[in-house]
Amino acid sequence: MTTIGMRELSGDTVDLQAHYEAMQDDLYDGVTAAVVEGTRQALAWGQAPVDILARGLVAGMDIVGKDFGDGILFVPEVLRAANAMKAAMEILRPLLTQTGAPKAGIAVIGTVKGDIHDIGKNLVAMMWEGAGFEVHNLGNNVDADKFIAAIREHHANLLGMSALLTTTMPYMATVIERLHQEGLRDHVKVLVGGAPLNAAFAEDIGADRYCKDAAEGVAAARALIRRET
Numbered sequence: 001m002t003t004i005g006m007r008e009l010s011g012d013t014v015d016l017q018a019h020y021e022a023m024q025d026d027l028y029d030g031v032t033a034a035v036v037e038g039t040r041q042a043l044a045w046g047q048a049p050v051d052i053l054a055r056g057l058v059a060g061m062d063i064v065g066k067d068f069g070d071g072i073l074f075v076p077e078v079l080r081a082a083n084a085m086k087a088a089m090e091i092l093r094p095l096l097t098q099t100g101a102p103k104a105g106i107a108v109i110g111t112v113k114g115d116i117h118d119i120g121k122n123l124v125a126m127m128w129e130g131a132g133f134e135v136h137n138l139g140n141n142v143d144a145d146k147f148i149a150a151i152r153e154h155h156a157n158l159l160g161m162s163a164l165l166t167t168t169m170p171y172m173a174t175v176i177e178r179l180h181q182e183g184l185r186d187h188v189k190v191l192v193g194g195a196p197l198n199a200a201f202a203e204d205i206g207a208d209r210y211c212k213d214a215a216e217g218v219a220a221a222r223a224l225i226r227r228e229t
Contacts, residue, residue, distance in 0.1 A: 014045055020055040027060035028067075030080025032087045039088040049092045050101040053132065057085050057092075061130030069215035075123065078214065082126035089129060104132035105225040108150045109160035110142035112171040117164035117194075120214070124160060124193065127214045128221060133158065144171075144178040151184055157228065158221055161207075163194040173205040189224040191217060 019042060026034040035057075042052045064081045067073040073081075109125050111118045118140045125137040136154050138146055151159060159179075163169045172192055179185040192202050193211045202210035208224055211217040 016042075016045070016047070016055075020052075020059065023056035024060035024063060027057065027081050027084050028064055030077065030084050032084040035084040035088050036091065039091050043091075043095075049095040049099060053089075053092055053096065053101070057088055057130060058132050061085055061127065064130075065127060065215040065218050069213065075119075078123060078127075082123065082130060085130045086126060103134045105158050105221065106134045106136075106154055106156045107158040107160060107221070108136045108138065108147060108154060108156045109162075110138035110147060111140035111162045111164075112168050112175065113141055113143040114171060115163050115165050115168040116140045118162070120164075120193065120195075121160070121162035123214045124162070124211075124217045127218050128158075128160075131218045131222065133221065144175045147175050148178055148182055148184070151179075151188060157188055158191070158225060159188050160191045160193070160217065160221075162192070163197065166196045169194070169196060169201065172207065176206045189221075189228070191220055191224075193217060 019038065023035060023038040023042075026038060038056060039052055042056065043049070061081065064073060064078055068078050107128050109121060109128070111121050121140070122137065125135050129135045134154070136150055136156070138150055147159065147161075150156065161172050161175060163172060176185070176190060179188060179190070190207045191209050191211050192205070192207045193213075197210055199210040209220045211220050
C-alpha cells in the first residue's frame with residue numbers, strides 16, 4: 001500500500017473517493033504522517049470534519065478491525081493504526097466539537113480496581129474512538145466511585161471494564177451493582193473483557209456483553225447503542 005503524499009488539484013476537480021481510500025490504506029499501514037497529511041489536505045479542500053472522520057478514519061479502522069478479528073492483523077499492527085488515527089483525531093476533535101457533529105455514543109472505559117493491566121483496554125478505547133465514539137479512558141485501578149462520577153459527568157451511555165486477574169474480576173459485579181443503586185443501569189450498556197473472562201461470567205454479573213477482543217468490542221458497542229436509538 002502506498003502513502004498519499006500531496007495530491008494536486010486539477011482545476012476544480014478532486015478525486016475525493018481515491019483520497020479517502022488512500023487515507024484508509026495509510027491508516028491500515030499505520031503511517032501516521034501520511035494520515036495526518038491526508039486529514040489536513042481534506043480540510044484544505046473544504047471537506048467537513050465529520051466526512052473526513054467517517055470516510056477516511058472510521059472506514060479505515062473498520063477494515064483494521066475486521067482483519068484483526070479474522071487473524072490477519074495482530075496487536076502491534078492494530079496499535080500502529082490506532083495511533084495514526086489518534087494523531088488525525090487531534091486535528092479533527094476540536095472541529096467536530098465546534099460543528100456539533102453526531103457521535104456514535106459516549107463511552108467510559110477503565111481497568112477495574114486492583115488491576116493495573118491496560119494494553120488491551122487501551123486498544124479497545126482507541127478502536128472505539130476510531131469507530132466514532134467519544135471515549136473517556138480512566139486508566140487502570142479504577143474504583144466504582146470513579147466509574148460512576150465519569151458516567152455522570154460525561155452523560156455516558158456505554159461502560160467498558162477490563163480485568164486480567166481472576167482476583168479482580170468480581171469487582172466488575174460491584175460496579176454494576178453501584179450502577180443499579182445510582183439509578184444509572186438502565187441508561188448505560190456494560191461491556192466487559194479480559195483474558196480470564198467469558199460470556200457466562202458476563203451474564204452472571206449482569207453485563208450486557210462479553211467481548212473477547214477489540215474488534216468484537218467495537219461490533220458489540222455499535223449494536224447495543226444502535227438498539228437504543
